[in-house]
Amino acid sequence: MGVSERVYANAALVSLARRAKALAERGFDPTWIAVWDDFWDALKALGARVRDRAFTGLVMNYDVLAWVVDPTTDEKTSAFGPHRDRQPEDTKGSFRGEDGQARYVTAWVPLFHDATTRNSCLYCVPRECDPGYFEGDDDDGDDPMRVALSSKEKYQHVTALPVKAGECVLFTHRLIHWGSVGQGEEGEPRVNFSVGFSDDFEPPYLKDSPEYPTHEERVALVAGQLICYHERFPSSAKDLSTLKKLFDAAKGSFDPNYVKKVTKEFASAAFEVESDEDDAIDDALDAMIENVDDFDDDFDSFEDGVPGDEFGRAEASQSDDDDDGKDTVAKRRRES
Template identity: 35%
Template sequence: MQQFTSENREKWDKPEYWIKICEHLSVKDNSQDAKYETDDAFWSHSKNYKLDLLSKGYALVDQSLPNELIVALREGVEKLVEASYPASFIFLFDETWQLARYSRLLLEDFTSNPFHYDLLSWYIDKGGFSPHRDRQPEHVASSFHPDGEAKFATHWIALTPATTSNSCLYMIPKDHDPGYTKGDEDKKDPLSLALPNKEAFQRIRAMPRDSGQSILFTHRIIHWGSIKDPEATPRAAISFVCSDPSFEKPYVDPTCFTDDQLPPFSIRLLLVCAQLIIYHQRFQLSKSMLKACFEFCKSMEDKLEKTYWHKVVFEFVEAMKEDAQTNELDESEEEEIMELMLKAEQSGYGEYSDDYDEGSNELEGGADAGDDDFSDEEEGTLLFRAASGCDDNNTEGSVENEKDRKRPRTK
């Protein structure tokens, strides 16, 4: 990871650098060629997952995606992690976007929402992650279509077996979750409301998946991952998302990814850099890497959806402020942060303070980023201040609006 700095950008902003790490994968800029052809008949015998999403908030997809493609991506994630890069750099490669074609087919078949670009991959080799929702809009009802279908859904795919020993997902079904549809009550832990007594713990559902199997779930489902057993093999996964634009707009021009073409390499790298900043507390990133990611995003600001770009700026400032608590910033860094804060507040996005809350601080490996002073009840509530959805007016929806830190998907 030491090479991923602003000074070395001429190396890592080119496909050749990444192909040397994952020699078995390909990067053909704006490629129309598919090494793994998408079989449109693959889902022809699928059951109606939409019914499960409506009734439970999740649906188990037992059909396995093409094994050759899954193995190639799993090996790619392992090679990236071995080279000290977060697993999400797997999105630089053609094979990941060929898998995305399968995912898009499934998402658009069983939801009314188009493909989105909130993309993530995980490699869990230590701990798990705490219960949370993926989105916490201020007006929860507005995040559903009139028929009750969610405006945001995730397709989570296991690249390795996900078991009860290595942090498979756990969920609480919609019908046992009081806050799923109506929203969570202020100052009350949503998890304790869903599990009010010992008997209620029987409602928890474990979601073990074999490699290539997957899960569909909505933005409101409570989910988490257990701590991995020391002797268990690491768990790798990848996810794709669909979202109604009235709830959350695509982060980049959606026409960059079609049936005939894959996104150009620069857009793939832009998404990875932006996502690493947005989810900076989930990954153990150096300050130099964060700055390199931000400078790359800033150089391509016009390619990012405006609200999403503001979120990237907001989270970069927060990451730098967190680093300043232990490492003194130099004068140029302080000036840059002040300028970014001023621009964000002048544009009506972001309200910065010195006493921002820590919230949920899981890292990608599962360890906490730091201790906090919240009581158990307060911490339980904060865990559910997940990433905000956007309504038609681009109003950020969370308990404390934009003061509330973005705590998005961690799986």
């Protein structure tokens, strides 16, 4: 984990932040800033900084998201709760044996305004205090947060990560982290984006790894991301169907594993939507029929093919003898 020097000029920061805020004010997800060229200018500059921080061999994987967190909202926030970014089956194998370097890192960048403890910033459990960081989490054990913070004294290790606008927090896929709620004061929102970097541990979502994807690919990428993170901002059946159509228009540009991931998450989201419209359900059934070998019967939410909770741990479902017959497999909400 570390913090880099400023990576963008002020003009670029202002432009991206204003676009993100304008999108959020109009009811759109701020991740749509990824359709503009200056967003990709920023990612290009950021990639160079990641390499400078000794994360050699890692390339951008296109797992992009953006946030606008209003500090005046002290009861509900779009910032994500405690989670790990990845929960591989072989945790130790997700670090390089020769130097212990993580094979996946996330870059988290605030735009224009600093991310502080007042308007919302990241918090984390340092790896030294996290037994599951290298060893992995027990699927049948306690929540990883409970394991790491097993006593009152352990809570003193929780660390805030305030960062100035244009600087970058880099952290690995195993760090337990979350975004805080604003303190309810009038002030500028926390506007930021994040993006993942990986080696062959996780292939880039776009097959040809373009520095500047086509407009159609950018639209499809954002649509795919909003489907994959559907629990962050629930969509209507109509919105889900529209997002799926936007993704499908350029899905030939994407890695097959990402296409499967989007398809699975779309099916999961469509069956959760409370709506009188049948379009999303019909589309979900079509997706299931076309990709029958890739679906589990209970439509668990997946991340990298592993079902589980917020931390990616698999949880046993109820037996067929249960009275209500409902599946209790915890939904995986990968929240960054």
